Amino acid sequence: MSPSLTINDIARLANVSKSTVSKVLNDKPDVGLATKKKVMQIVEKHNFVPNASGKSLKKRATENIGVIFRKDDNPLSNPFFSRVLEGIEAEIAFNDLNLMLYSMPSNKKSSLPKIVKERKIDGVILVGTRNEEFVRELQKTNLPLIVVDPRADISDCQQVLIDNENGAFLATQYLINKGHKRIGFIAGELSEHSFGQRYTGYLKALKSEGLPIDETIVKTGGYEAGYELTKSLLQVSERPSAIFAANDINAVLAYKAINEFNLSIPDDISIIGFDDIYLARMAIPPLTTVRVYKEELGSLAVRSMRDMINEGSDKRSIIIMPIKLIKRNSVKDISTHGKLI
Amino acid sequence: MSPSLTINDIARLANVSKSTVSKVLNDKPDVGLATKKKVMQIVEKHNFVPNASGKSLKKRATENIGVIFRKDDNPLSNPFFSRVLEGIEAEIAFNDLNLMLYSMPSNKKSSLPKIVKERKIDGVILVGTRNEEFVRELQKTNLPLIVVDPRADISDCQQVLIDNENGAFLATQYLINKGHKRIGFIAGELSEHSFGQRYTGYLKALKSEGLPIDETIVKTGGYEAGYELTKSLLQVSERPSAIFAANDINAVLAYKAINEFNLSIPDDISIIGFDDIYLARMAIPPLTTVRVYKEELGSLAVRSMRDMINEGSDKRSIIIMPIKLIKRNSVKDISTHGKLI
DNA sequence: TTTAAATCCGAAACCGTTTTCGTAAAATTG
DNA sequence: CAATTTTACGAAAACGGTTTCGGATTTAAA
Numbered sequence: 001m002s003p004s005l006t007i008n009d010i011a012r013l014a015n016v017s018k019s020t021v022s023k024v025l026n027d028k029p030d031v032g033l034a035t036k037k038k039v040m041q042i043v044e045k046h047n048f049v050p051n052a053s054g055k056s057l058k059k060r061a062t063e064n065i066g067v068i069f070r071k072d073d074n075p076l077s078n079p080f081f082s083r084v085l086e087g088i089e090a091e092i093a094f095n096d097l098n099l100m101l102y103s104m105p106s107n108k109k110s111s112l113p114k115i116v117k118e119r120k121i122d123g124v125i126l127v128g129t130r131n132e133e134f135v136r137e138l139q140k141t142n143l144p145l146i147v148v149d150p151r152a153d154i155s156d157c158q159q160v161l162i163d164n165e166n167g168a169f170l171a172t173q174y175l176i177n178k179g180h181k182r183i184g185f186i187a188g189e190l191s192e193h194s195f196g197q198r199y200t201g202y203l204k205a206l207k208s209e210g211l212p213i214d215e216t217i218v219k220t221g222g223y224e225a226g227y228e229l230t231k232s233l234l235q236v237s238e239r240p241s242a243i244f245a246a247n248d249i250n251a252v253l254a255y256k257a258i259n260e261f262n263l264s265i266p267d268d269i270s271i272i273g274f275d276d277i278y279l280a281r282m283a284i285p286p287l288t289t290v291r292v293y294k295e296e297l298g299s300l301a302v303r304s305m306r307d308m309i310n311e312g313s314d315k316r317s318i319i320i321m322p323i324k325l326i327k328r329n330s331v332k333d334i335s336t337h338g339k340l341i
Numbered sequence: 342m343s344p345s346l347t348i349n350d351i352a353r354l355a356n357v358s359k360s361t362v363s364k365v366l367n368d369k370p371d372v373g374l375a376t377k378k379k380v381m382q383i384v385e386k387h388n389f390v391p392n393a394s395g396k397s398l399k400k401r402a403t404e405n406i407g408v409i410f411r412k413d414d415n416p417l418s419n420p421f422f423s424r425v426l427e428g429i430e431a432e433i434a435f436n437d438l439n440l441m442l443y444s445m446p447s448n449k450k451s452s453l454p455k456i457v458k459e460r461k462i463d464g465v466i467l468v469g470t471r472n473e474e475f476v477r478e479l480q481k482t483n484l485p486l487i488v489v490d491p492r493a494d495i496s497d498c499q500q501v502l503i504d505n506e507n508g509a510f511l512a513t514q515y516l517i518n519k520g521h522k523r524i525g526f527i528a529g530e531l532s533e534h535s536f537g538q539r540y541t542g543y544l545k546a547l548k549s550e551g552l553p554i555d556e557t558i559v560k561t562g563g564y565e566a567g568y569e570l571t572k573s574l575l576q577v578s579e580r581p582s583a584i585f586a587a588n589d590i591n592a593v594l595a596y597k598a599i600n601e602f603n604l605s606i607p608d609d610i611s612i613i614g615f616d617d618i619y620l621a622r623m624a625i626p627p628l629t630t631v632r633v634y635k636e637e638l639g640s641l642a643v644r645s646m647r648d649m650i651n652e653g654s655d656k657r658s659i660i661i662m663p664i665k666l667i668k669r670n671s672v673k674d675i676s677t678h679g680k681l682i
Numbered sequence: 683t684t685t686a687a688a689t690c691c692g693a694a695a696c697c698g699t700t701t702t703c704g705t706a707a708a709a710t711t712g
Numbered sequence: 713c714a715a716t717t718t719t720a721c722g723a724a725a726a727c728g729g730t731t732t733c734g735g736a737t738t739t740a741a742a
Contacts, residue, residue: 004460006728017692022730032690052459053403054728056394057697064441064461076423076430077619086417089444098456099442100405103430115439118393119345120405252623259625278418279620282593284600347698358722363700373720395698398727 005048014042025050064098065305066121068113071103072223073128079277080247080294084127084148087298095306104130112137123305126152127298129192144308146301150193151318158308159318160301164194167290167323168201169208171244171272174288174325176209179335180242180270183211185218186229186254187246195220198246198274226250230257234269241334242270248277251287251330266332276326286328297321346389355383366391405439406646407462409454412444413564414469420618421588421635425468425489428639436647445471457482464646468639470533485649487642491534492659499649500659501642505535508631508664509542510549512613513585515629515666517550520676521583521611525558527570527595528587536561539587539615567594575602575610582675583611589618592628592671607673617667627669638662 007025011018016035023031024039042048056062067088069075076082085101092099100121102113115121116138123144126135135152138145147154149162175183185202187195199218206213217240219229226245233243234257245251251273255265263269265285273280276291300319348366352359357376364372365380383389397403408429410416417423426442433440441462443454456462457479464485467476476493479486488500516524526543528536540559547554558581560570567586574584575598586592592614596606604610606626614621617632641660 007730008728018729019692019694019731020690023691026730028731030690035691047458049458050730051398051728052461053394053397054697055459055730057392057398057699057728058730060697062394074427076417076427077420079418082417082423086415089417089442093444093446096455098461101430101440101442103434105434114437117388117390118396120393120439256623256625282597284597284625348700349698359699360701360722360724361720364721367700369701371720376720391700392698395727396700398698398729399700401727 004051005046007048007050010039010042010046010048013046014039022050061309062098062120062122063096064100064115064121065092065302066100066102066113066115066124068102068104068124068126070106070128070130072106075103075128079249079279080275080292081128083277083294084298087295087300088125088127088302089298090295091299091302095302097302097306104134112141116141116143122309125301125305127301129194144305146305146308148297148301150197156316158304158316160297160304161318161320162194162292162297163320163323164197165201165204167274167292167325168198168244168246169205170201170323170325171274171290172202172205173209174327175242175244175270175272175331176205176211177335178242178270178331178333180240181211182214182217182238182240182242184233184236184240184243185220185246186226186233186243186250187220188223188225188250190220195246202244202246220246224249224253226253227257230254231261234258234261234263240269242272242331245271245273248273248275248280248287248289251289252279252283255283255287266330270331270334272331280326281328283330285330288328288331289326291324291326293321293323345392346387348389348391351380351383351387351389354387355380363391402650403439403461403463404437405441405456405462406433406643407441407443407454407456407465409443409445409465409467411447411469411471413447416444416469420590420620421616421633422469424618424635425639428636428641429466429468429643430639431636432640432643436643438643438647445475453478453482457484463650466642466646468642470535485646487646487649489638489642491538497657499645499657501638501645502659502661503535503633503638504661504664505538506542506545508615508633508666509539509585509587510546511542511664511666512615512631513543513546514550515668516583516585516611516613516672517546517552518676519583519611519672519674521581522552523555523558523579523581523583524552525560525574525577525581525584526587527559527567527574527584527591528561529564529566529591531561536587543585543587565590565594567591568598571595571598572602575599575604581610583613583672586612586614589614589616589621589628589630592630593620593624596624596628607671611672611675613672621667622669624671626671629669629672630667632665632667634662634664 007018007021011021021039024036073081089099100115102115125146127148129150135154147157147159151161190196190199216236219233245254251271254271258265258269265271273287273289276289280287280289348359348362352362361372362380365377414422430440441456443456466487468489470491476495488498490503492502531537531540557577560574586595592612595612599606599610606612614628614630617630621628621630
């Protein structure tokens with residue numbers, strides 16, 4: 001309606017200087033109780049809120065956090081990233097900050113996004129796979145930076161990561177304990193750290209249980225190619241009795257392939273996923289998987305960010321979020337032990 | 342790295358005044374070609390980008406668009422809203438604007454979000470169900486406002502809506518054409534406009550085809566309660582041969598219920614959805630549904646916004662996005678005609 | 683009572699831009 | 713060549729806040 005009051009208007013109405021108004025608004029000590037009350041009354045009456053641009057200009061702080069995803073990750077529709085973003089969003093709101101969202105186009109090599117070049121934000125949270133060069137560019141700006149899984153091979157960088165290797169280890173071990181000796185593995189490109197780490201965990205579990213490694217039953221690559229990967233996996237001679245899908249999306253896609261082969265889960269083939277997205281619980285049968293605390297990943301990132309900004313803390317630690325094996329109905333116990341029960 | 346150059350630094354380096362620098366940066370006419378080049382060179386050398394706060398302060402424009410969802414809609418994980426948001430995001434980026442995301446907490450009655458109170462944005466796009474009082478509050482701020490489906494019963498408000506009624510009509514009619522005479526309906530609260538409109542479309546189709554309306558087979562309410570709704574629907578005497586689910590989420594939830602009743606889709610029961618989310622295509626069997634062009638909804642909203650801001654256009658029109666029936670495999674033709682083929 | 687310290691407030695500078703307006707120099711005209 | 717117009721640039725004033733610093737009052741200490 002009105003072209004928005006300024007601090008000057010408030011000052012005039014309250015019969016004080018604008019310095020004084022500013023002081024009461026910022027809870028500065030050197031202002032008397034009486035005037036403070038008088039000013040607050042006017043402020044509330046007009047519910048005046050100081051203009052952000054003016055404030056930022058002087059304070060050199062915007063109270064905005066930039067959250068950068070990679071467009072290729074489909075951060076909004078991808079059930080994993082969107083959860084992380086939910087966590088980020090909630091924590092940002094909780095801390096009275098604002099969220100500026102930016103999806104990096106895949107082609108755009110390493111040019112910095114507008115929000116960082118124009119300094120519209122006080123810090124950036126970077127989520128998902130990305131060009132390492134880009135991370136370095138970001139670091140150069142000296143903006144507080146938090147990298148969320150997957151890990152960036154860069155020193156001096158605060159990171160919040162998922163315990164991928166351990167999760168994969170537990171998942172594989174679980175399968176083995178259920179009597180599976182031939183366990184297929186499907187995933188996206190292993191060059192992506194998260195998949196690579198999960199693959200490592202898978203291998204370690206096989207080794208630690210003394211099982212042989214057969215590369216003909218590890219199928220990787222492609223983006224959400226779980227359907228095709230599984231089909232080729234099912235055609236291998238001596239089909240595996242279980243599959244470890246390095247993420248739930250691929251696991252669900254595997255369901256579809258398995259279904260088309262007229263095989264039943266878990267009777268003919270067991271499957272275990274990773275991430276614990278919503279679909280995992282809804283799938284038929286519900287998918288046993290490794291839960292990643294996605295929202296917590298996001299909120300932790302924001303809290304780290306907040307601390308970096310406030311305390312100017314310069315500690316660059318790496319936080320690793322624990323995971324948890326969620327047992328549902330997609331794995332069959334084929335051990336002799338299991339049969340006896 | 343460096344504490345960021347200012348226009349003053351550039352001016353000094355180029356041996357001109359800061360007015361001049363500002364002019365070349367803004368492509369103003371009154372600056373000579375030679376100096377323009379000289380300045381541009383320095384600007385590019387240091388890849389200087391003017392500070393946003395300073396600019397906004399003077400220009401009274403932020404180049405930020407606020408996008409407001411309702412937290413209860415789970416905008417980020419909900420496969421419908423997240424798509425709309427994707428469309429918004431892409432179009433915002435395309436127009437060199439920035440996106441500030443805000444999820445309204447459900448309790449918070451109608452207090453305006455920080456980003457609007459502090460004028461951090463040039464306009465707001467409001468998507469999803471919301472309190473009408475809140476919309477009015479927003480309107481009072483005189484910020485350009487676009488309301489995305491569902492419709493707000495408010496005059497003088499630019500809106501981008503889905504052709505809900507027509508879509509529901511087509512879906513129901515399709516079922517009827519396939520020989521279904523007893524068609525159940527499940528949805529969330531009918532008081533939410535989108536559901537209400539879809540219900541109206543359903544009723545109109547029944548009427549227009551001369552079919553009776555039986556309220557015992559319309560089950561509504563709850564949030565994503567399709568599972569429970571369907572279970573109660575299946576227990577009704579003389580079970581419907583088809584179900585129209587007013588959104589795909591509920592349709593997929595219905596799958597689960599139907600599955601548990603050991604009924605098969607579409608042999609025992611046909612089902613049709615609304616929205617055409619990703620899951621619809623992935624479901625087993627793939628779900629016949631009414632496609633809503635979700636991304637387009639979002640990008641249209643942004644384009645409307647852009648026009649409002651630029652042209653100061655004051656036309657408050659209502660745009661209705663067409664829908665499209667997508668035929669997949671969840672509906673069985675039980676008409677005599679169908680049987681003959 | 684005098685002096686020192688504490689309290690409260692406002693003037694003014696500043697943050698980094700854009701924009702207006704005046705003017706010197708150059709270009710055009712008669 | 714003088715008069716006029718154009719062109720090109722810069723000084724200064726905003727924009728809406730915060731912060732520093734000095735001074736006037738009041739309070740406490742001596």
